[in-house]
Amino acid sequence: MLRYNPKNIEVKWQKKWLADKIYQATDFDLKPKYVMLTEFPYPSGTGIHVGHTREYTLGDVIARYKRMKGFNVLFPMGYDAFGLPTENYAIKNKISPIKATDDNIAIFEQQLLSLGLSIDWDRSFRTSDPSYYKWTQWLFLQFFQAGLAYQDETYINWCPFCKTGLANEEVINGRHERCDTLVEKKLLKQWLLKITEYADRLIDGLSNVDYLPKIATQQINWIGRSEGAEIVFLVDQSNLRVKVFSTRIDTIYSAACLILAPEHPLVDQLTAATHKQAVKDYIISSQSKSDIERQDEKRDKTGVFTGSYAINPVNQEKIPIWLADFVLVGYGTGAVFGDIHDERDAIFMEKHQIKATYSVLPKDEKKAKKVISGETVFTGDGILINSEHFNGLTSSVARAKILEFLVNKKLATKKVNFKLRDWIFSRQHYWGEPIPIIHCPEHGPVAVPDDQLPVVLPTVDNYEPTENGQSPLSMIDDWVNTICPTCGKPAKRETDTMPNWAGSSWYYLRYFDSKNDKNFADRKKLDYWQAVDLYLGGMEHTTLHLLYSRFWHQFLFDQGLVPTPEPYLARRGQGIILGPDGTKMSKSKGNVIDPTEVIRSGYGADSLRVAIAFIAPYDLTTAWNPEILGGTYRFLNRIWVLVHDFVEKRQNQSTVESDQLSEKKVLSIINKLILKVTDDIDKMNFNTAIAAQMEALNVLYKLNYSNKKIKNDIWQNCLESFLKLLAPFAPHVVEELWQILTNSDQSIHLTTWPVVDVSYLTEDMMTIVVQINGKWRTNLMMSTNSSEDDIKNLALKQEKIQVLLKNKTIIKTIFVPGKLINIVI
RNA sequence: GGGCGAGUGGCGGAAUUGGUAUACGCGGUGGACUUAAAAUCCACUGGUCUUAACAACCUUGAGGGUUCGAGUCCCUCCUUGCCCACCA
Numbered sequence: 001m002l003r004y005n006p007k008n009i010e011v012k013w014q015k016k017w018l019a020d021k022i023y024q025a026t027d028f029d030l031k032p033k034y035v036m037l038t039e040f041p042y043p044s045g046t047g048i049h050v051g052h053t054r055e056y057t058l059g060d061v062i063a064r065y066k067r068m069k070g071f072n073v074l075f076p077m078g079y080d081a082f083g084l085p086t087e088n089y090a091i092k093n094k095i096s097p098i099k100a101t102d103d104n105i106a107i108f109e110q111q112l113l114s115l116g117l118s119i120d121w122d123r124s125f126r127t128s129d130p131s132y133y134k135w136t137q138w139l140f141l142q143f144f145q146a147g148l149a150y151q152d153e154t155y156i157n158w159c160p161f162c163k164t165g166l167a168n169e170e171v172i173n174g175r176h177e178r179c180d181t182l183v184e185k186k187l188l189k190q191w192l193l194k195i196t197e198y199a200d201r202l203i204d205g206l207s208n209v210d211y212l213p214k215i216a217t218q219q220i221n222w223i224g225r226s227e228g229a230e231i232v233f234l235v236d237q238s239n240l241r242v243k244v245f246s247t248r249i250d251t252i253y254s255a256a257c258l259i260l261a262p263e264h265p266l267v268d269q270l271t272a273a274t275h276k277q278a279v280k281d282y283i284i285s286s287q288s289k290s291d292i293e294r295q296d297e298k299r300d301k302t303g304v305f306t307g308s309y310a311i312n313p314v315n316q317e318k319i320p321i322w323l324a325d326f327v328l329v330g331y332g333t334g335a336v337f338g339d340i341h342d343e344r345d346a347i348f349m350e351k352h353q354i355k356a357t358y359s360v361l362p363k364d365e366k367k368a369k370k371v372i373s374g375e376t377v378f379t380g381d382g383i384l385i386n387s388e389h390f391n392g393l394t395s396s397v398a399r400a401k402i403l404e405f406l407v408n409k410k411l412a413t414k415k416v417n418f419k420l421r422d423w424i425f426s427r428q429h430y431w432g433e434p435i436p437i438i439h440c441p442e443h444g445p446v447a448v449p450d451d452q453l454p455v456v457l458p459t460v461d462n463y464e465p466t467e468n469g470q471s472p473l474s475m476i477d478d479w480v481n482t483i484c485p486t487c488g489k490p491a492k493r494e495t496d497t498m499p500n501w502a503g504s505s506w507y508y509l510r511y512f513d514s515k516n517d518k519n520f521a522d523r524k525k526l527d528y529w530q531a532v533d534l535y536l537g538g539m540e541h542t543t544l545h546l547l548y549s550r551f552w553h554q555f556l557f558d559q560g561l562v563p564t565p566e567p568y569l570a571r572r573g574q575g576i577i578l579g580p581d582g583t584k585m586s587k588s589k590g591n592v593i594d595p596t597e598v599i600r601s602g603y604g605a606d607s608l609r610v611a612i613a614f615i616a617p618y619d620l621t622t623a624w625n626p627e628i629l630g631g632t633y634r635f636l637n638r639i640w641v642l643v644h645d646f647v648e649k650r651q652n653q654s655t656v657e658s659d660q661l662s663e664k665k666v667l668s669i670i671n672k673l674i675l676k677v678t679d680d681i682d683k684m685n686f687n688t689a690i691a692a693q694m695e696a697l698n699v700l701y702k703l704n705y706s707n708k709k710i711k712n713d714i715w716q717n718c719l720e721s722f723l724k725l726l727a728p729f730a731p732h733v734v735e736e737l738w739q740i741l742t743n744s745d746q747s748i749h750l751t752t753w754p755v756v757d758v759s760y761l762t763e764d765m766m767t768i769v770v771q772i773n774g775k776w777r778t779n780l781m782m783s784t785n786s787s788e789d790d791i792k793n794l795a796l797k798q799e800k801i802q803v804l805l806k807n808k809t810i811i812k813t814i815f816v817p818g819k820l821i822n823i824v825i
Numbered sequence: 826g827g828g829c830g831a832g833u834g835g836c837g838g839a840a841u842u843g844g845u846a847u848a849c850g851c852g853g854u855g856g857a858c859u860u861a862a863a864a865u866c867c868a869c870u871g872g873u874c875u876u877a878a879c880a881a882c883c884u885u886g887a888g889g890g891u892u893c894g895a896g897u898c899c900c901u902c903c904u905u906g907c908c909c910a911c912c913a
Contacts (some may be wrong), residue, residue, distance in 0.1 A: 003864085173910095214829055218908060221828060226912075246913060259913090301911085326911045336913045343826085344911055419912055539907080576907095614850070615837060621906075625837060631850045634865090641865095688839070691849035698849090769845050774894030776845045814893050820844055824893045 004633075004640035006604020010732040014113055022747055023067075023118040025074035027513075028528055034071035035529055036063040037508055037568070039537035039545070040078040042500075043104035043126075045089050048111045050577045050585065050624060051538065053595040057609045058574060058618050058686060059536050060117045064728035065681050067118070068753040074529060076511040077112065077119045079105050081128035083500030084162055084178055087431035091463055097431040098459075101128055111596050116605045116731050118749065123514045127503030128431075132510065134454035135520035136503050137436040139552070141447045142559055144437070148194040149425065151445065155263070155329075156424055158186035163465035165190055167424045167499065170544070185287070188469060191435060191496060192422040195551045199223050199418045202550055210570040212619070215542050222543040224419025229403050230333065231412045233258055236309040236318055240269060245332030245417055248341065249406075250398040253387040254371040255337040257354045258310045258321045259303065259345070261329035262286050270321055272307025279304055279323060286325035301326055301348040312337075313411040314402065315388065324348060332417050341372055341379055423548065425499060428471045430463045432497030440484035440491040449485050455493070471495040504545050505552040508532055508567060520561075527563050535568040539575075546571065572684065575621040577612075582623040593624050606730035607633040613686035613729050635694050636733050638701055639726065643719055643737045645704060650712050662708040664760075669696050670718045671760040677725045678753070686729075693726060716741070721754040769820035770795045772804055788815050795821050 017023065025033075038059035041052055056077075063075035081101045090097040105126060112119070125132050143149040157166040161181035170176060171183050195202075203223055206216045228247035235242060242258055260267060262283045271279045282304035303324035310321050319337075326344060327336055338345040338354065348354075372382040372395065381395035390398050406412035426435070434455045436448035448455055458479045460472055474480060474495040484491035506520070512529040513521040537546070553567035578584055579591025586592065599605045610632040616622040673696045680689035700718070703710070719741055727734045727748050738748035768780040768791055778800050782791055792813060795801060805825065814822040 214908085217829060221909065224909095224912065228913080244913085248913075324911095328912065331912045338913095342913065344913080417912080419909095542908080611850095617838085620831095620838090622837065625851065627851055628837075635850085637865090687837095688849080691839070694849055767845090771844080771894070774844085774892090779845075812893075814844095816844060820894095822844080822893055 004637045004733065005602075006606060006732065007602065009736045010114075010116065010599075010605055013732050013735050014116055017118075017747070017749075018113075018121070020747070021122070022750060023063075023073075023075065023120050024122060025076075025120045026072055027525055029072040031070060031072040033529055033533075034063075034066045034073045035508075035511075035532045035534075036066065036073060036075045037511075037532045037535045038075075038077075039535075039541065040080050040504070040507060041108060042080045042083065042085065043101060043108045044085055045093075045100070045104055047104075047107050048595060050593050050595055051574075053115065053608070054574050054577055054612050054618070055536055055538070056112065056115060056117055057612045058684075060115075060119075060609075060731075061613060061681065061686060061728040062534060062536075062684075064118050064731065064749060065753070067749065068724065068727065068751065070752065073118075074123075074511065075117070075119055076123045077117070077121070078124050078507060078511070078514075079108065079126040079128075080500065080504050080507070081105070081126040082133075082432045082498075082503055084164070084427075084429065084431070087429060087463060088162070088179075090431070096459075097463060098128075101126070114596060114599050114605060115609070118731070123511050125510060125514050127433075127500075127507065130454045130456050131517065133433040133457075133503065135510070136433050136498065136506070137448070137453050137455060138450065139506060139520060139556070140433075140498065140502070141436060141450075142561070143193055143555065144445075144447055146555070146559070148197060148555065149191060150194065151189055151191055153187060153189045154192075155185045155187055156190055157183045158188070158469070160184055162429075163467075163469065164427045164429050165424055167501075168421050186469065188426075190424050191426040191437075191494075193425045193551075195423045195548075196418055196420055198551050198554055199225065199420050200416075201554050202420075202547065205550065205554065205566050209566050209568065211568075212572050215539070215546070215571055215573055218542045219547055222420065222547065225416060226418075227414075227416050229399075229406070229412050230415040231313065231337070231406060232410075233310040233313065233337070235270065235321070236311055238270075238308070240266060242266060242270075242310060242321070242335055243333040244335045244337050245415060246337065248339075248395075248399075249402050249412070250381075250384060250387075250390075250393075250395045251339050251341040251371055252312065252314050252337065252402060253384075253390075254339040254341060255312050255317075255319060256340070256349055257319050257338040259324045259327050259336050259338050259348065260306075260321065261327040261334040262323050262325050263329040264323070264334045267306070267323060270306050270308045275305060275307035279306060282323060289325070301344065301351055303348060303352055305352075313406055313409065320354060322348075322352070322354070330421060331419070340370065343379055423551075425502070426496040427499050428469055429465060429497055430457075430460065430472045432500065433457070433502055434473065435494040435496050435498060437494040438482055438484055438491045439494060440486060440489065442489065443484060443486045445494070446484055446486050446491070452485070457497075471497060473497070501545055501548050505549045506556070508535075508549075509562065523563075530562060531564040531566060532568045533570065535571045537571070537573060539573040542573070573619060575616070575619050577615075578621065578623045580624055580626060585624075593626070598629065603629045603633050604732070606636055606733045609731075610635065610690060610729050614690040615687065617687055618684055632690075635690075635697065636730055638697055639722065640733065640737065642697070642701055642704055643723075643741055646715050646719060647740055650716070657709065658711045659708040662703060662706075663710050663714050666700065666703065666710060666714055666718050667757075667760040668763070669699055670721050671756050671758075672696075673725060674721060674754045674756045675761065678756075681728065690729065693722075697722070723748060724751060724754050766818055768795075768818075770798065770801060771820060771822040772801070773824060774822055777801060777804065784818075788817075791815070791821055795823070 036059055038055050063073050067073040086097050086100050090100040127133060140149060157171050159166055159176040159181050161179050162176060165188060166176060174183055175181060176183055203220055203225060226247050228245055229249045231244045231246060233242045233244060301324060303322045306321045306323060308321045309318045312319055338349055340346045371384055371386045373385045384390050384393050384398050390401060393401060403412055403414060434457055436453060436455045437445045438448060440446050458476055460476060462472055466472060480493050480495060482491055482493055509521050513525045516522055549567055553562060554565065556562045557565050581591050583589060595608060598608050607629050611628045614632060615628055673692060676692045677689045723734045723738050731749060735748050764784060765781050766784050768782050769776060770778045770780060778798055780794055808825040811824045
């Protein structure tokens with residue numbers, strides 16, 4: 001018999017599956033639908049990595065499993081082709097981004113095919129194709145027309161290396177997440193999407209979907225809802241009013257100063273003539289700092305006094321107004337009241353020796369007074385003191401009462417704030433969707449009419465970003481100059497492009513109807529396929545792509561364009577596979593595992609797939625162990641040998657009496673295995689599903705080579721079921737063996753999942769553990785219908801137990817049916 | 826600093842959710858086959874424990890608690906991973 005050699009079989013079956021289109025999903029099929037979505041790849045120049053392999057293999061396992069379970073499965077794939085890395089790669093290699101994308105996708109497609117994924121390739125697309133981005137532009141215009149896309153001149157995160165503006169989510173520790181360059185602040189006119197309008201919806205929607213808890217929590221934390229009050233402080237000797245946001249209005253009696261962000265709009269009017277120069281100097285020095293510098297000086301609370309005072313609305317105390325750059329202009333009102341029950345404020349006030357002119361002076365004049373009782377000043381909730389008629393209340397009650405008190409005086413309102421900011425949607429780059437807007441001197445920004453979409457990205461000679469922060473598109477005069485769709489007079493095109501998160505915000509909808517040129521997707525097809533049943537992807541996209549696409553989808557739902565309020569019914573995140581040394585794979589460390597290299601090496605795709613499923617729970621970050629492939633290869637080889645051996649044996653049907661005990665054992669093993677593997681795949685416990693199959697195979701293998709005779713049809717059924725259980729994990733070898741075993745033309749992947757025969761699950765005998773004081777002493781083999789008394793009596797008769805019970809009194813015995821008996825002495 | 830997790834053999838990891846801890850795999854040791862190697866197969870492989878068998882005792886980061894019985898539940902501490910971070 002030939003040795004199992006994946007090279008002989010994998011490519012053969014991949015070609016046949018593709019030619020027969022056996023993984024095609026059918027629109028409006030009567031079977032229940034199941035949409036298995038994995039994040040589509042960014043086709044970089046380096047080809048697929050182990051991270052892709054894990055994600056797509058596990059997605060494929062579920063897709064294949066659901067297909068065999070009788071679902072009309074859609075398991076699609078496309079390419080997230082726009083974006084900075086391709087542009088940088090193209091510039092570096094002096095080729096056009098279009099060519100770079102074509103080349104890279106060709107490599108990706110080849111590599112994805114070699115994994116044996118059950119993808120419906122007919123629905124594939126790339127986001128950089130005009131027939132796709134036409135609809136990205138059209139969807140953007142829906143936001144624009146609903147007032148949710150707007151332009152604003154704000155300080156934005158600017159990457160000086162990529163020469164582009166960034167969303168908050170793309171800045172990690174003050175650096176651009178893609179290129180690791182220190183991010184600067186730059187004042188630019190930008191397009192923004194009003195994601196903040198959906199902040200509450202994005203939180204509430206999570207309660208109706210099945211996301212891994214840590215994914216939901218991370219989104220909730222990122223959105224950062226906090227309830228508090230907006231309080232008005234009148235400025236002394238002036239008619240100015242400063243609004244302040246606080247979640248701790250219960251500490252307002254300890255307010256000793258107001259602290260404003262240097263960029264606060266009232267700074268100029270508030271600054272006293274005598275303090276103008278100092279304030280100006282401070283603003284200049286804080287603006288010259290990059291974000292990372294500000295973070296380095298986290299503990300150093302710099303600031304400057306404006307020379308003005310504010311009036312505390314609860315007790316009319318006069319408190320100084322300061323500026324400090326630890327107060328952020330983008331959050332709340334860009335102003336806070338400083339008090340000692342906030343750690344940062346306390347440090348700030350200590351440093352600058354700030355004290356208020358209290359009506360009741362604290363014992364230590366240098367320190368502001370406490371308003372929450374306690375041995376030391378602390379930042380938590382407690383009982384109020386020094387707060388006039390609010391004394392004695394708990395913090396939470398006081399918050400309500402003080403707010404009510406100030407609301408009645410029209411000096412406060414209840415307010416909810418979010419950490420989430422509006423999404424900066426402009427990129428000053430070539431390789432993205434042109435924003436379909438025309439700027440008319442008379443009518444301002446005007447939407448490009450639907451019949452003029454797509455606004456095609458023009459071909460240019462230079463892709464390099466410009467020094468002045470404008471897109472390279474701005475250099476193409478005959479493209480920029482156009483006419484206003486409203487009035488027909490000369491106007492200019494918007495030259496910024498969309499971020500690469502745009503195309504991926506709705507791509508899953510396109511799979512439902514990828515060829516449609518009348519609409520982004522046909523409504524009937526959306527009704528049939530929506531929503532995605534399971535979405536598998538990287539944890540790093542939780543606050544980026546995953547949040548963005550939920551926002552788009554919720555908006556589309558409100559517009560009546562999609563049938564479901566949420567895009568994804570369930571979301572799971574796979575863990576990272578580290579290099580064999582336990583650190584993140586990186587070229588510089590030389591610990592990168594190339595999955596295609598593994599496939600070519602002789603182990604083949606199936607060994608790799610089983611290894612990925614087996615190595616650890618799918619959501620765990622774990623180191624890659626190259627030697628595990630030897631184990632998974634041996635496992636596949638064993639089933640190869642077993643099937644071939646049986647097929648040979650079956651020719652010469654033996655007349656010898658079969659061994660019924662062994663036959664029963666075979667049936668019991670396979671039925672238990674069906675139960676276990678089915679349950680494990682449902683729970684995504686892929687590693688234990690493989691372990692159970694290995695364990696079962698070891699026993700079957702031994703049985704086969706024992707001299708026990710087992711009837712052909714029992715072996716045949718057992719092996720057929722075994723192959724089916726293995727099919728989602730190792731599709732090629734199983735397909736080959738299926739043809740040999742069944743002589744059938746039908747692909748195993750189109751057969752139905754085996755069903756458990758419960759009659760083989762019950763056993764005649766059971767193992768009862770005998771414990772003394774909870775400690776294991778011996779086992780008893782008992783018939784399953786033995787009574788408690790039978791077991792107890794037999795246990796007490798055991799020699800070993802008798803020795804240990806000598807001179808001891810039995811206090812009681814604990815009996816767990818079918819499991820154990822515990823004698824307490 | 827905040828949020829969410831995790832600590833089990835030499836290693837990746839199991840444990841029916843409170844019932845024989847270390848399944849499965851890797852690695853290691855010994856053996857079979859072979860002129861030899863590779864491959865394959867068989868046996869052993871947590872510690873005390875350095876000949877093996879038997880027996881006993883110990884063992885799930887540390888310490889305490891609940892329970893007939895704890896890797897699993899509770900408390901204290903230690904270590905560590907990920908995400909966020911001057912968010913008022």
